[in-house]
Amino acid sequence: MATDPLPAYARIRYSMRAHYDAPTVHAILDAGLVGHLSFIADGRPMTVPLAYARDGACLYLHGASKTRFVKLCRDAAPLCLSVTILDGIVAARSAFHHSVNYRCAIVHGHARAVEDAAEHDHALQLITEHLLPGRYGEVRPMLPKERKATGVVALEIETASAKIRTGPPVDDEDDLTLGLWSGVVPVVTALGRGIADNHTPEGLPEPASLAAARRKFAE
């Protein structure tokens, strides 16, 4: 698309519901809350849920410096990050045509350890603010020992695809007159009002980042 400076990603799979342009993939990555990262460990596939953030065509992930996926960077291991937003349950007139409405982005790349101090800080800010926009400036600054304890992994998007299903069920023509109920059950994910902990001063209003998060994830 002309409005996006990034190249279209390579095609890795064809599907009626598949998209391979960067803006579509990026929009799903930006709208998701948590991702599922998969990698190969001891010859087996392994998946972990985790927070992430996007910066152009680069995804940032973080974890305790000792965790398995951070250690994978030493080997530039292949990674796959999948972000799925469920929008509805599609109830058709036959079990066969049942489906779900969803948006999913699947990204492939290789792990790169982020060692540069400025990039490390930038990544941690982006990961924090992916969920709570503006939060980094509201809290106590990061300490050197905290930076040391936090491993950051960069995953440059090498190939990616998006799969999207929207709309009503697609029933067989013969089934349309069966007199059955068919349609979509919406699935909505929403953020509520913040629940302050016991050490928050009485009467202190919610910080701006919470309202920003509710706006961001309201769609």
Add this chain to the structure above:
Amino acid sequence: MATDPLPAYARIRYSMRAHYDAPTVHAILDAGLVGHLSFIADGRPMTVPLAYARDGACLYLHGASKTRFVKLCRDAAPLCLSVTILDGIVAARSAFHHSVNYRCAIVHGHARAVEDAAEHDHALQLITEHLLPGRYGEVRPMLPKERKATGVVALEIETASAKIRTGPPVDDEDDLTLGLWSGVVPVVTALGRGIADNHTPEGLPEPASLAAARRKFAE
């Protein structure tokens, strides 16, 4: 636990938030809407979102007979299914202590193609009714050609773990008096009223499966 006939699963990783008993793992699998399945394809990790259902210590997955993961059964490939339910964003007084409240089950096993007709039918009913309890009996029965077009994979749970975080932020003692707002932003996933398609008879009430689904996923 004495109330569950299944053995505890083998420990695959230790964590403060980890659980390895079957009832905890099963409860998360039953409460999740969609899962993320990972497998190894051409030496790379691959993850796809998909519907699933649990029957005791066996998970059932399905897909078009021609899809890659169904073909994996020929090689009894190792699979990993991850189901995550996000419950809240944990906003601490430092970026370092930000977190999320979540329930995640991670299951490992090997792919087995379901060839037996009775088990195939049973699995498709369970997968349909995982999202819409009772739906199988409300719709037009499955046709032989539909059965043939649908590949079913069984994943016997060999090892599994659950990771759960609940509660408020855990801030550093020194940060508690900073006068900052700290707490949890609830994340709620809910099912709405069904939206009937254009071929549903006017005035036909929602089928019982939709209300059953709303009750099931209301927590």
